[in-house]
Amino acid sequence: MTGLLASGGAALAQSDTSILRVTPGSDVNTFDPTGPAGTAAYIHGMMVYDALYGQDEELRIHPQMVERDEVSSDSLTWTITLREGLAFHDGSPVTTADVIASLRRWMGLDVVGRTMALDVEAMEPVDARTFRIRLKRAFPVRAALANSGSGLPVILREREASAGPFTRGTELIGSGPFRFVANEFRPGDRLVYERFDGYRPRVEPPSGFAGGKVVRIPRLEFHILPDASTKAAALQAGEIDFIDQVPFDQAEAMQGRRGITVAALSRIYNPFFMRPNSLYPPFNNADARRALALAIHQPDYMAVSFVRPEWGQPCHSFFVCGSPNGITTGSEPYRQQNLAEARRLLERSGYRGEPIVLLNSRETLFVGVAGELAAQNLREAGFNIVLAESDWGTLMARRNSRNPPDRGGFNLFITSISGSGVYSPLSNSIADTTCGARNFAGWACDEEAARLRDEYIHEPDEAKQREILERLSRRLWDVMPTVILGQRAQLYAWRNNISGFVRSPSLITIFWNIEKR
Incomplete structure (x- = not known):
């Protein structure tokens, strides 16, 4: 492959x-990072915009745009003051009017935001830099406003x-460390970002999405390439x-290359x-979902994927093995494949051989081979499995359809999700069983698990929280809203003249602090 950057124009005139x-x-x-989106949209969001709080690489929470916060003795009133000198890319100051409007938008789009919205009585400005959140009951505000695992x-x-x-006409004007260069955007080909010299980093060392976001390379270009071999x-x-x-196959091929x-x-x-998909038979029945879990053997999926x-x-x-909440309570019956018990449960569920539509895409190879x-x-x-093969974009669109499986919907799909969101019940979309079909695709519904999640979120005592987490884990393994296949690393490849990477707590790659020799 040659000539990838031949049309780079002014970019090529700069020092490499x-x-x-x-x-x-x-x-x-999508350029809107506040709601459901792909990882690339969230990377864009963290570059162009900034957040009130941030998770470090150990999932601890730190202030980011916030200078200080004060919490009332009953934990129902939060008074939050922004750092001085925060500015948008157009030079206008960041004010509490911007913050309140942004949080209201997020509360209507994201699972964590919607959960927080249920407990918010009011959000109101005190002045241009200070605003107040009044709650109906105590809520982990910092954890919610540091979320990086979903919207x-x-x-x-x-x-x-x-x-x-x-x-298409929305201006992409944030206050983050990078500025989006709209006039150099070529859809499906190239996105360009430049260092925002008006950004005021925190003075702390960078860690995850916390600390000082210092951009050391003036210009960053995203080049959209068609396939893994072309990228390599x-x-x-x-x-x-x-x-x-x-x-993973390309990672294996490149490992050890000079x-x-x-x-x-x-x-x-x-x-x-x-x-x-819990909306339609057979998986609106817990026995059929339990049969799924008994049919798989996790090490096999790790080996092929x-x-x-x-x-x-x-x-x-x-809640992610290796995280602070990585408990396995209730999983004991499902640690080994048991096809005989799977067949018994499947028959008890009332399943009679109807086609089961499993969405699949080899465009994301580890998903394709697992499918x-x-x-x-x-x-x-x-199970009478029908594999519905497609490109990844089509799979993503179809998995969000609530239509019956034989009318453009689905019964099953396989994917992965960021561990930074899943480790906590607050932001864990695959364990959210809130009824009403407003949760993650598959729309699991179990009032008891939802009640335990709510109890966990609102319990301030850590020891009691842990007890609730144990009960929630046991309940989730009983009702099986999601079948865990294992967990994976996210791999990257770079040339050795690149250094200074900040470890991310999520799938969102961090591009500040990087240097190029």
């Missing part, structure tokens, strides 16, 4: 060390936050500097799972 060229895991499917509670200008859905060739040719989200590093940039693994043992781990926790293995396992357990 002033440009970081990245190929993302996928195209940016991001980043701060937009009031005009965009109040204008409804993003359109471009990296080896020196046409790009960094591959975001390297497929001048290239392949590694993970987070210690938190990411859950890998199969999600049943992740190539090397260190890149995938069996895990029987709804093929799942089809084999589930047929052995008595």
Whole structure:
């Protein structure tokens, strides 16, 4: 492959060390990072916008845009003051009007935001830098406003936050460390970001999304490339500097190549799972969902999907093995494959051989090979599996359809999700069983698990919280809203003249602090 950057224009006239060229895991499917989106959209969001609080690489929470917060003795009133000198990319100051409008928008779009909204009595400005949140009952405000595992509670200008859905005409004006260069955007080809010299980093060392976000390379270019082999060739040719989200087979091929590093940039693994559609038979019945879990053997999925043992781990926790909440209570019956018991439960569920639509895509290779293995396992357990193969974008669109499986919907899909969101019941979308079909695709509904989640979120005593977590874990393994297949590392590849990476607590790659020699 040659000539990737031949149309780079002004960018090519700059010193090569002033440009970081990245190929993302996928195209940016939306520029709105506050609601459901792909990882590339969240990377964009963390670059262009900033947040009130941030998680460090150990999932601890720190103030980011916030200078100080004060909490009343009854924990119902939070008074939050912004740092001085915060400015948007157009030079206008960040004010509490922008913050309140942004949080209201996020509360209508994200699972964590909607949970917080239930407990918010009012949000009101005190002055341009200070605002107040009044709660109906105590709520973990800092944890919610530091969320990086789903829709991001980043701060937009009031005009965009109040204008409804993003359109092609929406200005992408944030206050983050990078500025989006709109006039160089070529859809499906290139996105360009420049260092925002008006950004005032915190003075602390960077860690995850906390601390000082110092941009050391003036210009960053995202080049959308069509497939993994093209990306690998471009990296080896020196046409790009960094591959975001390297497929595991390509990682194996590039491992040990001269001048290239392949590694993970987070210690938190990411859950890998199969999600049943609880709206329609047979998976509106818990016995059929339990049969799914008994039909699989996690080590088999690790072997076919992740190539090397260190890149995938069996895990029987709804809250990420290795995280502070990685308990396995209730998983005991499901740690080994048991096809005979799976068949018995499937028959008890009332299933009579109807087609089961399993969405699959080899465009995301580890999902594709896991889908093929799942089809084999589930047929052995008595399911009549129909593999619906497509590109990844089509799979993502179809999995959000609430139509019946034979009318464009689905019964099952396999995917992965960021461990930074899953470790806590507050932000764990795959364990959220809130009824009403407003939760994560699959729309699990169990009032008892939802009650325990709510009890956990609102319990201030850590020892009591742990007891609730144990009961919640046991209940989730009983009702099985999600079938855990294991957990995986997220791999990246870069040329060895790149250094200074900040370890991320999530799937969102961090591009501040990086240097290029």
